[in-house]
Amino acid sequence: MKRPLLLAGVLTVTIAVGGCSAGKGSAEGAPAKNLEQWALPLDQYAAIQTTALRDYAENLMVARCLSNQGVEWPVPWRPLDAPAVSASYSTGGARLFDENIATKYGYHRIPIVYEGKAEVRKASDAINALAQRDPSIDEKSNACLEEARKTIPVPPVEDYNYATVSAVAIDDASLRDATVLAATRKWRDCINRAGLGGLADSPQDMPGDAKSDEWRLGEPSDPVPISPEEIRTATADAKCRTSSHWSQALYDADYTAQVAFVKKNADKLNRIRDELAKDKERLLAAATKYAPK
DSSP states (O other): OOEEOOOOSOOOEEEEOOOBOOOOOTTTTTTOTTTTTTOOGGGEEEEEGGGHHHHHHHHOOOOOOOTTTTTOOOOOOOTTTOOOOOOOTTTTTTBBOOOOHHHTTTTOOOOOOTTHHHHHHHHHHHHHHHHHHOOHHHHHHHHHHHHTTTTTOOOOOOHHHHHHHHHHHHHHHTTEEEHHHHHHHHHHHHHHHTTTSSSOGGGGGTOOOHHHHHTTTTTOTTSOOOOOOHHHHHHHHHHHHHTTTHHHHHHHHHHHHHHHHHHHHHHHHHHHHHHHHHHHHHHHHHHHHHHHH
């Protein structure tokens, strides 16, 4: 199973991460090194932190539009600062994985928790039931969404995901770094000694397709029971990533390459950051205006 790195509202790609400790200082303008949180220079330009806010604001405006057509589209109140993604992800959208996470959740995502989550789930079920009763609801809701996006337009896809796509390309190159490859060989030796050889050839592919399907890793951990076998495997994997220095080697390679990338593309990245900040302001205004009282 590869570690997913989230792209805001468009697609999902992959990146391998993991760690257990904070690092030393940082390059100018970059975040302080923190392996545990996988803090990287491109994080500040990533759009994923507004995905939940966009979803909320758009649904509120769609609900208002549909109500004028006599259609009830339930959108319960939720905090404006509700987390966009699981705590399994870094600020930049990289999947986090270390021994602490492994011993509690295995390879599953940490459940998202916020006030009103149960009501949001009920509303989602109600909307799905509405779609079953009224086949025309998709057309109606899409028309309302198109109208809403005149007020809260989505930034261009290239800008919206530029930082994350760039981070993935950098990570792909880092995985071929000589130091990372050497650490991968040490990790493989460690995994074999733990009796887990054959699941995957490298950490970013753990625990392999067969176990990913068996353990239902595409689903969050709250509705899915996590087996003792998954916990044991994930914990051994996390320990091997640490003892082989694989996580540290990959993080250092990513960090160094991102510092150089940000410096080279500063003008474009700063423009994108400003646009994303304006987008967040528009979303906050819409959500505040139309949220249930």
